[in-house]
Amino acid sequence: MNKKKSRLIRASRIRHKFKKGNVFRLVIHRSYRHIYAQIISSDNCNVLASASTVENEIFKLIKYSGNISAAIIVGRKIAERSLNKGIIKVSFDRSGFKYHGRIKALADAAREFGLKF
Secondary structure, X not given: XXXXXXXXXXXXXXXXXXXXXXXXXXXXXXXXXXXXXXXXXXXXXXEEEEEEOOOHHHHOOOOOOOOHHHHHHHHHHHHHHHHHOOOOEEEEEOOXXXXXXXXXXXXXXXXXXXXXX
């Protein structure tokens, strides 16, 4: 089993647990170059807020988009956008990625800005 397959197995196991609750999900995806965050509703899977290092607004603030400082900026931005829509409590869906490095930095920044999970 390779890294990608084991990550996808972890992701499906995590997402299965989220089906029980009616809480919004903060879904994270990362690649080597970018990091993406989305707030998704649990009932009909609509994207309510999103932020990523691909956006021009965020890309202008960072020197390189694949590091921890970029993840912190994305975490603050997703928290700001979700709080503007009235979403305070979310479930953290790390998509099978280990809670370390950029994933942890994004989560900590979102918590500091007021998002609860």
